[in-house]
Amino acid sequence: MRRLARTSALLALALAVSCGGDGSPTAPRNGDASCPAKGSPANAMLVLGCGDFAPKRITAEIAVHGTTAYTTTWGNASPTSALYVWDVSAGAPVLVDSVLVTGASTLGDVAVTDDGQHLVVATEYAGGSIAIYSLADPRKPTLVSRFSNAETSPGVHTAEIGRVNGRLYAFLCVDPSNAVAAKIVIVDITDAAAPRQVYSRFIGSPFVHDTFLRDGVLFLGLWDAGMAIWDLGGAGKGGSPSNPVDLGRVQTVNGHVHNIWWLHDAATGSAQYAFVGEESPGAVGTSSSGDIHVVDVSDMTAPREVAFYTVRPTATSAGAGTHNFSVDEANGILYAAYYNGGVRAIDVRGDLGSCADAEKSTPANSVVALCDLGKMGRELAVGLTDRSNPVYVWGVQYQNGVVYASDMRNGIWALQALSR
Amino acid sequence: MPMRFVPSAMLAAGLLLAAATSRARAQHEGHAPSDTAMREMAMGDSAMPGMHGAWHLMAQAIPVVTHVTHGAGSTDLTEGYLAQAAAMARGSLIGGHLQLAGTFNAEGLTMKRGELSTGAFGEGYVDRRHPHTYLHEIVATGLGRLRALSYSASVGRGFVPFGTDDPMMRPFEKYPINHHLAQLLERPMAIGAVRWRGAIVEGSTFAGDEPTSPSSSPHLRRFGDSWSVRGTVLPLRGVELQGSYARVASPEEPRGFGLDQRKRSVSGRYLSPDGARYLLAEWERTVEIDPARDAEAFAYESALAEGALSIGPVSVALRVEQTDRPEEERLADPFRTPRPATDLAIAGITQWRSVTAAVTLPGATLGPVRGYPFVEVERLTARKRVATSVFDPRQFYGSDAPWMASVGVRVRLGAAHARMGRYGVALPDDAPIRALGADRGGMAAMDHH
Numbered sequence: 055m056r057r058l059a060r061t062s063a064l065l066a067l068a069l070a071v072s073c074g075g076d077g078s079p080t081a082p083r084n085g086d087a088s089c090p091a092k093g094s095p096a097n098a099m100l101v102l103g104c105g106d107f108a109p110k111r112i113t114a115e116i117a118v119h120g121t122t123a124y125t126t127t128w129g130n131a132s133p134t135s136a137l138y139v140w141d142v143s144a145g146a147p148v149l150v151d152s153v154l155v156t157g158a159s160t161l162g163d164v165a166v167t168d169d170g171q172h173l174v175v176a177t178e179y180a181g182g183s184i185a186i187y188s189l190a191d192p193r194k195p196t197l198v199s200r201f202s203n204a205e206t207s208p209g210v211h212t213a214e215i216g217r218v219n220g221r222l223y224a225f226l227c228v229d230p231s232n233a234v235a236a237k238i239v240i241v242d243i244t245d246a247a248a249p250r251q252v253y254s255r256f257i258g259s260p261f262v263h264d265t266f267l268r269d270g271v272l273f274l275g276l277w278d279a280g281m282a283i284w285d286l287g288g289a290g291k292g293g294s295p296s297n298p299v300d301l302g303r304v305q306t307v308n309g310h311v312h313n314i315w316w317l318h319d320a321a322t323g324s325a326q327y328a329f330v331g332e333e334s335p336g337a338v339g340t341s342s343s344g345d346i347h348v349v350d351v352s353d354m355t356a357p358r359e360v361a362f363y364t365v366r367p368t369a370t371s372a373g374a375g376t377h378n379f380s381v382d383e384a385n386g387i388l389y390a391a392y393y394n395g396g397v398r399a400i401d402v403r404g405d406l407g408s409c410a411d412a413e414k415s416t417p418a419n420s421v422v423a424l425c426d427l428g429k430m431g432r433e434l435a436v437g438l439t440d441r442s443n444p445v446y447v448w449g450v451q452y453q454n455g456v457v458y459a460s461d462m463r464n465g466i467w468a469l470q471a472l473s474r
Numbered sequence: 475m476p477m478r479f480v481p482s483a484m485l486a487a488g489l490l491l492a493a494a495t496s497r498a499r500a501q502h503e504g505h506a507p508s509d510t511a512m513r514e515m516a517m518g519d520s521a522m523p524g525m526h527g528a529w530h531l532m533a534q535a536i537p538v539v540t541h542v543t544h545g546a547g548s549t550d551l552t553e554g555y556l557a558q559a560a561a562m563a564r565g566s567l568i569g570g571h572l573q574l575a576g577t578f579n580a581e582g583l584t585m586k587r588g589e590l591s592t593g594a595f596g597e598g599y600v601d602r603r604h605p606h607t608y609l610h611e612i613v614a615t616g617l618g619r620l621r622a623l624s625y626s627a628s629v630g631r632g633f634v635p636f637g638t639d640d641p642m643m644r645p646f647e648k649y650p651i652n653h654h655l656a657q658l659l660e661r662p663m664a665i666g667a668v669r670w671r672g673a674i675v676e677g678s679t680f681a682g683d684e685p686t687s688p689s690s691s692p693h694l695r696r697f698g699d700s701w702s703v704r705g706t707v708l709p710l711r712g713v714e715l716q717g718s719y720a721r722v723a724s725p726e727e728p729r730g731f732g733l734d735q736r737k738r739s740v741s742g743r744y745l746s747p748d749g750a751r752y753l754l755a756e757w758e759r760t761v762e763i764d765p766a767r768d769a770e771a772f773a774y775e776s777a778l779a780e781g782a783l784s785i786g787p788v789s790v791a792l793r794v795e796q797t798d799r800p801e802e803e804r805l806a807d808p809f810r811t812p813r814p815a816t817d818l819a820i821a822g823i824t825q826w827r828s829v830t831a832a833v834t835l836p837g838a839t840l841g842p843v844r845g846y847p848f849v850e851v852e853r854l855t856a857r858k859r860v861a862t863s864v865f866d867p868r869q870f871y872g873s874d875a876p877w878m879a880s881v882g883v884r885v886r887l888g889a890a891h892a893r894m895g896r897y898g899v900a901l902p903d904d905a906p907i908r909a910l911g912a913d914r915g916g917m918a919a920m921d922h923h
Contacts, residue, residue, distance in 0.1 A: 112864050129821060131547055131870060133806030159806045179805050179812055211816055229816050232686040232728065260731045261816060278731050278766070308766040310818070335733060335764050335771035335818040339864035343767065394862075418767040444862050462864060 089467070090442040099397060099437030100470035102456065103146020111136055112338075115378070116460035117173070118451045119166040122192040123147060124173060125460050126161035128448075129338075135161045137175060139193055140466060142458065147466045150193050157181050163212040167222060172198065172246050174224055178209035184224055186246045201249040205239050215243070216267035218286050223295050224249070225265040225272065227258075236261045238274065240295050252296040257282070263333070266314040271354070272298065273316055273328060278309035281330050283354050304357040306347040307417040307424075310334050315379045316351065319386050319403055326352045327360075327406055329388060331376045339446050339463050342393035344375030345417055348406050348427070360407030361425035362417050363433070365395045371439065378449040380457070385474050387434065389457050391447040397437035397459050399472050400427055437469045528566065531888050535559040535580075536647055538882030540590045546601040546808040548872030556584035557882075558642055560610065562891055573615040575632065575897060581605035582688025588809060592876045593826045593854055595799050596654035597684050598813035603649050607660050607685045615898040626898025628665040631692065633895040634658035635665055635676035635704040636720045637739040638756050640894040645752065645782040645791035645834075645909035647850055647880055651826050652776035652797040655758040656739060657895065658702065658720060660685050662692040669899040672708035676900050677701070682723035683730075686813060696730060699723040702737075708902060714743040727814045733762040733771055749892075749905035750784040752791075764818065772820060774798035780830075782909035787836035789909035796827045801865040822863025828854040834884075834909050846884040846911025853877055884911045 089104035114128035121143035127136050135158045139151040155161060158177035165174050166189065173187040173195050183202030187195035201224075209229035216223060221244045230236040240253040259279035266273040270288020273281060283301040285293030293299035312333035318325050328349045336342035348361035367373040374395025381388045386403030409425035416423050427433065438445045438459065446462040452471055459467040539554040559580040566573050581589075588602030597604040613630035633640065637656040641649040650656070663680035681692050682700035702720035709715065718739045724732035741756035755778070762772045780793035801821040802811040830852040837846040854876050856867035868874045890906035 129803040129864070131804065131808055157806070160803065178816075209812070209816070229812070230814055232690070232813060260727060260729045260814060263817075310766060312817075333817060333819075334767055334769075335762070336820075337772065337823065337860070337863065338819055338821045340822070340860050340862045343764070343769065343771075418769060446862075446864070463862070 091440045092442045093440050095436070095440055097433075097435045098440045099399065099435045099457070099472070101438070101441075102468040102470055103144070104464065104468070105140055105147035105149055105466040112462050113138075113460050113465055114161060114448050114462065115164050116449045116451055116458055116466065117164045117166050118142060118453045118458050119170050119189070120192060122189075123451075123458055123466065124164050124166070124195075125466055126164045126175060128160045128162070128462065130159050133157055133159055135159060135177070137161060137164065137195070138466075139195065141193070142456070142468065145456075145468055147458070147468055153187070153195055155185060157183075160209075162210070163214070165213065165215045167215060168217065172243075174213055174215050174243070176210040176213035176226070178211060178229065180207060180209065182206045182209035182228060184210055184213045184226060184241065184243075184249070186243060186249065188246070198246045199249055201241055201243075201251075203251065205237065205251070205254050208234065210239075211261070212264045214265045214267060218267070218270050218288070218295050221295075223252075223267070225267060227262045227264055227275075230258075230260050238262050238265070240298075242295070253298065255298075263311065264313040266316055266328075268316050268318070271301070271316070273314040275311040275314055275330070276303075277311055279303075279311075280305035280309065281311050281314060281328070281349065281357070283351065283357065289354065302351075302353075302355040302357050304349055304359060306330050306332065306349065306359050307362065307420045307422070308332055308334065308345070310344060312344070312376075313378055315381055315388070317381060317386075317388070317402060318383055320384045321386060322403065326350055327402065328357070329379060329381075329402070330359075331379060331390070333377060334375055336375055336393060339444075340394060341372060342375035342377075342395065342446075343373060346376050346379075346388075346390060346400070346427075347417075348402075348425075350407055359424065361409070361427055361430075362415075363390075363398075363400055363427040364415070364417065365392060365398065366428075371395075377447070380450045380452040382452045382471060385472070387472055387474075389450045389452055389471075391450045391459060393446050393448075394444065395436075395447075396439040396445055397447055397450055397457060397469060398433060399435040399437070399457075401432040401434050402427075406430075406432075434472055438467060530564040530891070531562070532886065532891055533561040533888060534884065534886045534890075535584075536882050536884050538647055538880050540648075540878060540880040542590055542592050542876065542878050544871045544873035544876040545590070545592055546804075546871070548870070551590060553590045555589065557581065557589050557647065559584045560606075560642070562611075564891065571617050573617065573626075573898065575611060575613045575615070575630075577611035577632075579606040579608060579610035579688075582608055586688075590878075591648050592852075592871075592878055593651040593797075593799065593828060593856070594649065594653070595651070597686070598811050600802070600804065600809060600811055602809045603653070605688050607688050607690065610660060613897055617898055623668060623670050624899045625666070625668045626900070628667070628897040629663070631660060631662050632897070634661050634663055634680050634700075634702050634720065635667070635678050635896070635900065636702045636718045636737060637704075637758060638716065638741050638743070638754065638895070643891060643894040643907070643910065644754070645780065645789070645907055646793055646830055646832050647848065647882060647884075648830065648852060648878065650778055650780075650793065650795050650797070651799060651828065652756075652758060652778060652795065655737070655760050655774060655776045655797065656756060656778070658722065658737070659895075661700075662694060662697050665897060665900075667898050667900040674704075674706040674708075674900050676704045676706075678703075682725050682734075683728045684725045686728060693728055696723070696728075699730070704900075706900065706902075712745050712747060712904075714741075714745075714902060716741045716743070729814075732814070733818060734765050736761045736763060745904050745907065747905060749908040752782040752907045752909065753779075754781070755779045771818065772800060772823065774800060774823065782907060784834075784908035789832075789834040789911075791830075791832040791834070791909050793830040793832075794828070795830075796825065798859060799824045799826055801863070822865040823859040824856050824865065824867050825859045826854060826856050828852055832909070834911055837911055843885060843887050844911070846886070848880075848882060848884065848911075850880045850882075851878070886911065
């Protein structure tokens, strides 16, 4: 028995070492039976599987394309971070490779281009950059180029990507330093081997935290300066990536504007609402705060907040705050990463700004009552708060009926998406 | 482990000492106040409490070598530099109605990377103590008296009336972990103080933002966004009881968008008239508030007790401390955290416990310069305050019980200042703590005009 155990251990070690460049993560566990639950609440999202590799590193953002998922890492105790590559072809993610990224203690964002050809990773802190990888083999990202200059040097917090007039751009939210304010830097990455900066602007109070691009319109999360909307060519105001035109701005309740999603409801054709994430204080792994704010952008020159969603503390659970979103637009369901609150599935179809008085609440430290999506019965399900291990969900991505979630404490989860 | 020195530090120290030598008057070690002065103070009848004459100049530096086991990033390190390199001046004019205090601190030159000190935190440094600003202190104080009531008003950059004395004037070379919980320093401020017999009340308004570098200037537009109050009682000779409260706006984000702090401090202090016996016990609590949601975000507590005993030319000191430290994302340099931070999150709270023992040996003299060798050993433990925090001190340090050991020499020109962190009528007339290195002065003469 002792010899068998020793042999098994050696085989397991060999398997782990062969998995990639980041030392030897332990073999991931697959299947719901390996992702134990502590209960079965009625509205729990079904867990399809987890990729739990007892990570040496803290998981951060997630991006999924086809049958491959990519997760980044945060707060590495060295100037080298890691990017993990997962096979998500089955229900449960399987770790297949890792990529070490030098000169970065945090990889705060990752995104796959719409054509699936490249992966863009944002690096922090000093020497901030975006690293662009070829996904010719999606399971083996290979570095094509790394863009950095004096303007990105403090650190690139997020890097959303998208096309405007056929060209591919990365929108870099650059950290402030004590000497230099935060800024947005727009980089043309159409030629991935030769990225080229086309624009920059100091903006944000004190940060510009994230952006969202759609149809030539750029939404910017400016922390305590609210949300700004720019025309990059899609709003008919003569803007372009190299010369954006300000359309409008809104101050959402409590500020701390972190991320945005402009919904295009595939069923109704509505593009009325933008969802704004508020990232208020939290202790990573333990607590969080901040609401989702619903902004009516039907008039982009005068956006206004009409509703919000909050996770309040209860007798059995602490409150929680939101982080990143992914939306199943075909079904009108927003999936929000909610840190210690797991994943929240919210019905965002229809009129969100009209509700009965009983369905209104005032957000924290506010006197203005807004429609409360929770009171309106629009919270459809909650994921991962039923697990034995506490979770702290950074990001989510919906794809083909599955919601993938990156969990700072445990790794990666796959959840069954809801359907109408 | 490689040792690293800063050669320029030696030049800087020499310049400091030369400057002090050229301006210093004859100084005497051991500035215990006279019995008369103490009685007058206790009765509130002294001519001008807080200063008894003269200009008082001092320059000091501490060449020190520190060895750390299980430091940041699970490394053992040995480093040497010139710590606490400073020149201080205190002066009294217009018959004691105007006092001036200034401290130039050269640590930005002599220990730019910060001083190795496991557990320390503040101003973007972690497991290192940050260098202080070059203009550490410059304060002008006007004093007056109305019968038994004396009063003072101070303006300048220096110590806000909150908490306990700066560790530079306490018996250990390594600052306690709670430095940023127990003191508020290097702020532009205005202070009003009144004193009646043995009771002192101070109030201040100041700019809440911390310095961002040794050469940083305060954001004067933020002046007045923060305030503090401190009450002090001197019930018996050498005994001091203090309680203080402060509201500090966005100390860690200079543009004002960070979390605010609500700070509390309570302490008791005893110093024998000759400075040979010293005791301090303190408790602090800092609560970080999200002003947007008007909600408590995080809270940190500290409790500390320290004492020192001088027997002849040898002094021994002991400190025990338990302090909560917020953990933040670290930069590629594991001793640094982003400043300003890029969001309002922390990675957890670590509860640190430490025991520090120090021995100060008999001083040696070289002309007007005195040197007091010392040895200091500190054992620490660190554990998560909440089990779900992602920061695991055992994993990060490779141990939950790091050690530190330091050897050095307190080099001084001029007599030690007794206190640091009070001005005007709020400044009790104490002797310096002998464990800092002071000859047996007993009731030696004080500074002269």
